[in-house]
Amino acid sequence: MDTLLITDEEVKGLLAMREVLEAVEKAFGQKGLGRVQMPAKSYLYFKRFNGDLRTMPSYLEDLDVSAVKIVNVHPDNPSKHSLPTVMAVIVLVDPKTGLPISIMGGSTVTSMRTGAAGGVAAKYLARKDSRVAGFVGAGTQARTQLMGLAEVFKKLEGVKVYDREKNAVARFVSEMTELYSGAFKIRGTDSVQETVAGADVVVTTTPSREPLVMSDMISQGTHISCIGADAVGKEELDPAILKRARIVVDDWEQASHSGEINVPLSRGLVTRENVWAEIGEVVAGLKKGRQGREEITVFVSTGLAIQDAMTAEIAYRGALQKGVGRPIKIV
Secondary structure, eight states, X not given: OOEEEEOHHHHHTTOOHHHHHHHHHHHHHHHHTTOEEOOOOEEEEEGGGTEEEEEEEEXXXXXXXXXXXXXXXXTTHHHHHSOOSEEEEEEEEOTTTOOEEEEEEOHHHHHHHHHHHHHHHHHHHSOTTOOEEEEEOOSHHHHHHHHHHHHHOTTOOEEEEEOSOHHHHHHHHHHHHHHTTXXXXXXXXXXXXXXXXXXXXXXXXXXXXXXXXXXXXXXXXXXXXXXXXXXTTOEEEOHHHHHHSEEEESOHHHHHHHSTXXXXXXXXXXXXXXXXXXXXXXXXXXXXOOOOTTOOEEEEOXXXXXXXXXXXXXXXXXXXXXXXXXXXXXX
Protein backbone atom coordinates (compact mmCIF):
# COMPACT_ATOMS: atom_id res chain seq x y z
CA MET A 1 0.00 0.00 0.00
CA ASP A 2 2.62 2.51 -1.11
CA THR A 3 2.14 6.11 -2.15
CA LEU A 4 3.76 7.07 -5.45
CA LEU A 5 5.80 10.27 -5.24
CA ILE A 6 6.03 12.05 -8.63
CA THR A 7 7.96 15.27 -9.17
CA ASP A 8 6.60 18.04 -11.33
CA GLU A 9 9.41 17.50 -13.81
CA GLU A 10 8.31 13.89 -14.16
CA VAL A 11 4.68 14.94 -14.59
CA LYS A 12 5.68 16.98 -17.64
CA GLY A 13 6.57 13.81 -19.49
CA LEU A 14 3.29 12.12 -18.58
CA LEU A 15 0.74 14.60 -19.92
CA ALA A 16 -0.30 15.29 -23.51
CA MET A 17 -2.75 18.11 -24.22
CA ARG A 18 -5.11 15.99 -26.29
CA GLU A 19 -5.60 13.51 -23.46
CA VAL A 20 -5.93 16.25 -20.84
CA LEU A 21 -8.46 18.11 -22.98
CA GLU A 22 -10.62 14.99 -23.27
CA ALA A 23 -10.41 14.40 -19.51
CA VAL A 24 -11.31 17.98 -18.64
CA GLU A 25 -14.25 17.90 -21.03
CA LYS A 26 -15.46 14.73 -19.32
CA ALA A 27 -15.04 16.38 -15.91
CA PHE A 28 -17.10 19.39 -16.98
CA GLY A 29 -19.83 17.10 -18.27
CA GLN A 30 -19.93 15.18 -14.99
CA LYS A 31 -20.30 18.45 -13.11
CA GLY A 32 -23.10 19.55 -15.41
CA LEU A 33 -24.94 16.32 -14.61
CA GLY A 34 -24.47 16.85 -10.86
CA ARG A 35 -22.21 13.84 -10.40
CA VAL A 36 -19.31 15.48 -8.58
CA GLN A 37 -18.53 16.69 -5.08
CA MET A 38 -16.50 19.89 -5.21
CA PRO A 39 -16.63 22.47 -2.45
CA ALA A 40 -15.56 25.93 -3.58
CA LYS A 41 -11.84 26.52 -3.20
CA SER A 42 -10.87 28.05 0.14
CA TYR A 43 -8.26 30.79 0.54
CA LEU A 44 -5.65 31.82 3.07
CA TYR A 45 -4.27 35.31 2.46
CA PHE A 46 -0.63 36.06 3.35
CA LYS A 47 -0.98 39.82 3.07
CA ARG A 48 2.47 40.62 4.47
CA PHE A 49 4.00 38.59 1.67
CA ASN A 50 1.62 39.50 -1.15
CA GLY A 51 0.47 35.92 -1.55
CA ASP A 52 -2.27 33.41 -0.94
CA LEU A 53 -2.80 29.69 -0.54
CA ARG A 54 -5.79 27.75 -1.91
CA THR A 55 -7.10 24.26 -1.16
CA MET A 56 -9.18 22.40 -3.75
CA PRO A 57 -10.79 19.02 -2.94
CA SER A 58 -12.99 17.04 -5.34
CA TYR A 59 -14.58 13.68 -6.06
CA LEU A 60 -15.98 12.54 -9.41
CA GLU A 61 -18.45 9.97 -8.19
CA ASP A 62 -19.12 7.93 -11.33
CA LEU A 63 -15.43 7.79 -12.23
CA ASP A 64 -14.11 7.15 -8.70
CA VAL A 65 -11.45 9.83 -9.03
CA SER A 66 -10.65 12.03 -6.04
CA ALA A 67 -7.87 14.49 -5.21
CA VAL A 68 -6.95 17.52 -3.15
CA LYS A 69 -4.73 20.27 -4.51
CA ILE A 70 -2.84 22.87 -2.49
CA VAL A 71 -1.73 25.81 -4.64
CA ASN A 72 -0.19 29.20 -3.93
CA VAL A 73 -0.04 32.47 -5.83
CA HIS A 74 2.88 34.75 -4.87
CA PRO A 75 3.55 37.34 -7.61
CA ASP A 76 6.79 38.52 -5.99
CA ASN A 77 8.41 35.07 -5.96
CA PRO A 78 10.37 35.33 -9.23
CA SER A 79 12.02 38.65 -8.37
CA LYS A 80 12.50 38.19 -4.61
CA HIS A 81 12.97 34.47 -4.06
CA SER A 82 13.82 32.91 -7.45
CA LEU A 83 10.70 30.78 -7.15
CA PRO A 84 7.69 30.40 -9.48
CA THR A 85 4.67 32.62 -8.87
CA VAL A 86 2.43 29.54 -8.72
CA MET A 87 3.38 26.22 -7.12
CA ALA A 88 1.14 23.29 -6.33
CA VAL A 89 1.02 19.85 -4.77
CA ILE A 90 -1.71 17.30 -5.51
CA VAL A 91 -2.70 14.33 -3.38
CA LEU A 92 -4.56 11.70 -5.38
CA VAL A 93 -6.78 9.60 -3.13
CA ASP A 94 -8.28 6.13 -3.52
CA PRO A 95 -12.01 6.70 -2.77
CA LYS A 96 -12.42 3.06 -1.68
CA THR A 97 -9.94 3.30 1.19
CA GLY A 98 -8.91 6.94 1.54
CA LEU A 99 -5.30 5.94 0.87
CA PRO A 100 -3.19 8.69 -0.70
CA ILE A 101 -2.11 6.71 -3.77
CA SER A 102 0.05 9.51 -5.13
CA ILE A 103 1.59 12.81 -4.15
CA MET A 104 2.75 14.80 -7.13
CA GLY A 105 3.97 18.21 -8.13
CA GLY A 106 0.92 20.10 -9.33
CA SER A 107 2.27 23.06 -11.29
CA THR A 108 2.26 21.29 -14.65
CA VAL A 109 -1.12 19.70 -13.91
CA THR A 110 -2.48 23.17 -13.15
CA SER A 111 -1.19 24.79 -16.31
CA MET A 112 -2.21 21.89 -18.55
CA ARG A 113 -5.72 21.48 -17.20
CA THR A 114 -6.32 25.23 -17.42
CA GLY A 115 -5.14 25.25 -21.02
CA ALA A 116 -7.45 22.33 -21.68
CA ALA A 117 -10.37 24.19 -20.10
CA GLY A 118 -9.80 27.08 -22.49
CA GLY A 119 -9.76 24.62 -25.37
CA VAL A 120 -13.00 22.96 -24.27
CA ALA A 121 -14.70 26.33 -23.84
CA ALA A 122 -13.59 27.43 -27.31
CA LYS A 123 -14.90 24.16 -28.77
CA TYR A 124 -18.41 24.99 -27.58
CA LEU A 125 -18.39 28.79 -27.60
CA ALA A 126 -16.12 30.00 -30.42
CA ARG A 127 -16.98 29.92 -34.11
CA LYS A 128 -16.05 26.57 -35.63
CA ASP A 129 -14.02 28.26 -38.38
CA SER A 130 -11.93 30.38 -36.01
CA ARG A 131 -8.51 31.05 -37.53
CA VAL A 132 -6.86 33.86 -35.53
CA ALA A 133 -6.16 33.98 -31.78
CA GLY A 134 -5.04 36.97 -29.75
CA PHE A 135 -3.26 36.54 -26.41
CA VAL A 136 -3.06 39.27 -23.79
CA GLY A 137 -0.30 38.01 -21.54
CA ALA A 138 2.66 35.85 -22.62
CA GLY A 139 3.41 33.75 -19.54
CA THR A 140 3.19 30.03 -18.83
CA GLN A 141 -0.57 29.96 -18.99
CA ALA A 142 -0.63 31.59 -22.42
CA ARG A 143 1.45 28.66 -23.68
CA THR A 144 -0.96 25.96 -22.53
CA GLN A 145 -3.94 28.01 -23.66
CA LEU A 146 -2.46 27.99 -27.14
CA MET A 147 -1.88 24.25 -26.85
CA GLY A 148 -5.55 23.79 -26.03
CA LEU A 149 -6.71 25.96 -28.93
CA ALA A 150 -4.38 24.20 -31.35
CA GLU A 151 -6.04 20.89 -30.49
CA VAL A 152 -9.51 22.30 -31.16
CA PHE A 153 -8.79 24.41 -34.24
CA LYS A 154 -6.71 22.34 -36.62
CA LYS A 155 -6.74 25.15 -39.22
CA LEU A 156 -5.42 27.86 -36.94
CA GLU A 157 -3.60 30.39 -39.11
CA GLY A 158 -2.34 33.17 -36.90
CA VAL A 159 -1.53 34.01 -33.29
CA LYS A 160 -0.87 37.49 -31.94
CA VAL A 161 0.50 38.09 -28.47
CA TYR A 162 1.01 41.15 -26.29
CA ASP A 163 2.68 41.53 -22.92
CA ARG A 164 4.09 44.53 -21.09
CA GLU A 165 7.33 42.58 -20.87
CA LYS A 166 8.81 42.50 -24.37
CA ASN A 167 11.19 39.71 -23.41
CA ALA A 168 8.22 37.56 -22.45
CA VAL A 169 6.69 38.10 -25.88
CA ALA A 170 9.95 37.19 -27.61
CA ARG A 171 10.25 33.97 -25.58
CA PHE A 172 6.65 33.03 -26.28
CA VAL A 173 7.00 33.57 -30.01
CA SER A 174 10.27 31.62 -30.17
CA GLU A 175 9.15 28.67 -28.04
CA MET A 176 5.71 28.25 -29.55
CA THR A 177 6.93 28.67 -33.11
CA GLU A 178 9.41 25.87 -32.46
CA LEU A 179 6.76 23.70 -30.78
CA TYR A 180 4.42 23.95 -33.74
CA SER A 181 7.17 23.94 -36.38
CA GLY A 182 5.83 27.07 -38.02
CA ALA A 183 2.40 25.51 -38.69
CA PHE A 184 0.86 28.91 -38.09
CA LYS A 185 2.26 32.41 -37.80
CA ILE A 186 2.98 33.67 -34.28
CA ARG A 187 3.96 37.30 -33.83
CA GLY A 188 4.24 39.85 -31.07
CA THR A 189 2.30 43.12 -31.05
CA ASP A 190 2.76 46.54 -29.50
CA SER A 191 -0.66 46.91 -27.86
CA VAL A 192 -3.72 45.13 -26.55
CA GLN A 193 -5.80 46.74 -29.27
CA GLU A 194 -3.55 45.39 -32.04
CA THR A 195 -3.69 41.94 -30.47
CA VAL A 196 -7.47 41.87 -30.22
CA ALA A 197 -8.22 43.39 -33.64
CA GLY A 198 -9.41 40.72 -36.06
CA ALA A 199 -9.01 37.87 -33.55
CA ASP A 200 -11.68 35.18 -33.56
CA VAL A 201 -10.58 34.03 -30.11
CA VAL A 202 -9.10 36.30 -27.44
CA VAL A 203 -7.36 34.86 -24.38
CA THR A 204 -6.44 36.97 -21.35
CA THR A 205 -3.92 35.54 -18.89
CA THR A 206 -2.75 38.51 -16.80
CA PRO A 207 -3.04 39.29 -13.05
CA SER A 208 -4.57 42.70 -13.83
CA ARG A 209 -6.84 44.52 -11.40
CA GLU A 210 -8.16 46.91 -13.99
CA PRO A 211 -9.63 46.32 -17.46
CA LEU A 212 -7.14 45.83 -20.28
CA VAL A 213 -9.48 44.79 -23.09
CA MET A 214 -12.04 47.49 -23.81
CA SER A 215 -15.45 47.05 -25.36
CA ASP A 216 -14.68 49.09 -28.47
CA MET A 217 -11.83 46.67 -29.27
CA ILE A 218 -14.12 43.63 -29.49
CA SER A 219 -15.91 42.81 -32.74
CA GLN A 220 -19.12 40.81 -33.07
CA GLY A 221 -18.52 37.07 -33.20
CA THR A 222 -15.48 37.07 -30.92
CA HIS A 223 -14.99 34.48 -28.22
CA ILE A 224 -13.04 35.52 -25.11
CA SER A 225 -11.50 33.19 -22.54
CA CYS A 226 -10.76 35.03 -19.30
CA ILE A 227 -8.09 33.12 -17.42
CA GLY A 228 -6.16 35.66 -15.35
CA ALA A 229 -8.86 36.81 -12.93
CA ASP A 230 -8.65 34.18 -10.20
CA ALA A 231 -8.96 36.21 -7.01
CA VAL A 232 -11.15 38.93 -5.52
CA GLY A 233 -10.55 42.29 -7.19
CA LYS A 234 -8.97 40.97 -10.38
CA GLU A 235 -10.46 41.83 -13.79
CA GLU A 236 -9.17 42.00 -17.35
CA LEU A 237 -12.26 42.98 -19.35
CA ASP A 238 -14.23 46.19 -19.67
CA PRO A 239 -17.55 45.32 -17.96
CA ALA A 240 -19.32 46.71 -21.03
CA ILE A 241 -18.11 43.61 -22.89
CA LEU A 242 -19.94 41.40 -20.42
CA LYS A 243 -23.15 43.32 -21.07
CA ARG A 244 -22.80 42.49 -24.78
CA ALA A 245 -21.85 38.84 -24.35
CA ARG A 246 -23.20 35.40 -23.59
CA ILE A 247 -21.32 34.57 -20.38
CA VAL A 248 -20.42 31.02 -19.43
CA VAL A 249 -18.56 30.31 -16.18
CA ASP A 250 -16.82 27.19 -14.98
CA ASP A 251 -18.51 27.38 -11.58
CA TRP A 252 -20.95 30.05 -10.42
CA GLU A 253 -19.82 30.19 -6.78
CA GLN A 254 -16.13 30.49 -7.62
CA ALA A 255 -16.65 32.84 -10.56
CA SER A 256 -18.84 35.21 -8.58
CA HIS A 257 -16.23 35.34 -5.83
CA SER A 258 -12.98 35.46 -7.79
CA GLY A 259 -13.51 35.19 -11.54
CA GLU A 260 -13.75 37.83 -14.25
CA ILE A 261 -17.28 38.71 -13.18
CA ASN A 262 -16.45 39.30 -9.50
CA VAL A 263 -15.78 43.05 -9.72
CA PRO A 264 -18.72 43.91 -12.04
CA LEU A 265 -21.00 41.83 -9.79
CA SER A 266 -19.84 43.64 -6.66
CA ARG A 267 -20.57 46.98 -8.34
CA GLY A 268 -23.97 45.96 -9.65
CA LEU A 269 -22.86 46.27 -13.28
CA VAL A 270 -23.92 42.68 -14.01
CA THR A 271 -26.13 40.22 -12.14
CA ARG A 272 -26.54 36.47 -12.05
CA GLU A 273 -29.15 36.85 -14.77
CA ASN A 274 -26.37 37.98 -17.12
CA VAL A 275 -24.66 34.59 -16.75
CA TRP A 276 -26.04 32.09 -19.25
CA ALA A 277 -24.63 28.81 -17.95
CA GLU A 278 -21.83 26.83 -16.41
CA ILE A 279 -19.61 25.17 -19.00
CA GLY A 280 -20.57 21.77 -17.58
CA GLU A 281 -24.21 22.40 -18.49
CA VAL A 282 -23.13 23.17 -22.04
CA VAL A 283 -20.88 20.12 -22.33
CA ALA A 284 -23.63 17.89 -20.90
CA GLY A 285 -26.10 19.23 -23.48
CA LEU A 286 -28.37 20.85 -20.90
CA LYS A 287 -27.84 24.32 -22.39
CA LYS A 288 -26.66 25.50 -25.78
CA GLY A 289 -23.28 27.09 -26.36
CA ARG A 290 -22.77 29.61 -29.17
CA GLN A 291 -26.04 30.47 -30.86
CA GLY A 292 -24.98 32.62 -33.80
CA ARG A 293 -21.96 33.81 -35.76
CA GLU A 294 -22.26 37.39 -34.54
CA GLU A 295 -22.60 36.51 -30.89
CA ILE A 296 -19.86 37.53 -28.45
CA THR A 297 -19.11 34.78 -25.95
CA VAL A 298 -17.10 34.97 -22.74
CA PHE A 299 -15.76 32.04 -20.75
CA VAL A 300 -14.92 32.82 -17.13
CA SER A 301 -12.33 30.34 -15.87
CA THR A 302 -11.43 30.09 -12.19
CA GLY A 303 -10.02 26.56 -12.29
CA LEU A 304 -11.90 23.61 -10.85
CA ALA A 305 -10.64 20.91 -8.53
CA ILE A 306 -12.25 18.25 -10.76
CA GLN A 307 -9.93 19.34 -13.57
CA ASP A 308 -6.94 18.72 -11.30
CA ALA A 309 -8.23 15.34 -10.17
CA MET A 310 -8.79 14.05 -13.70
CA THR A 311 -5.44 15.33 -14.94
CA ALA A 312 -3.59 13.95 -11.91
CA GLU A 313 -5.22 10.58 -12.60
CA ILE A 314 -3.75 10.62 -16.11
CA ALA A 315 -0.29 11.39 -14.73
CA TYR A 316 -0.57 8.67 -12.08
CA ARG A 317 -1.66 5.97 -14.54
CA GLY A 318 1.09 7.01 -16.91
CA ALA A 319 3.66 6.85 -14.14
CA LEU A 320 2.60 3.32 -13.23
CA GLN A 321 2.88 2.22 -16.87
CA LYS A 322 6.27 3.84 -17.41
CA GLY A 323 7.83 3.07 -14.04
CA VAL A 324 8.13 6.75 -13.15
CA GLY A 325 8.22 8.00 -9.55
CA ARG A 326 9.21 6.57 -6.20
CA PRO A 327 6.90 4.49 -4.00
CA ILE A 328 7.02 5.46 -0.35
CA LYS A 329 5.21 4.23 2.75
CA ILE A 330 3.55 7.35 4.08
CA VAL A 331 0.77 5.77 6.16
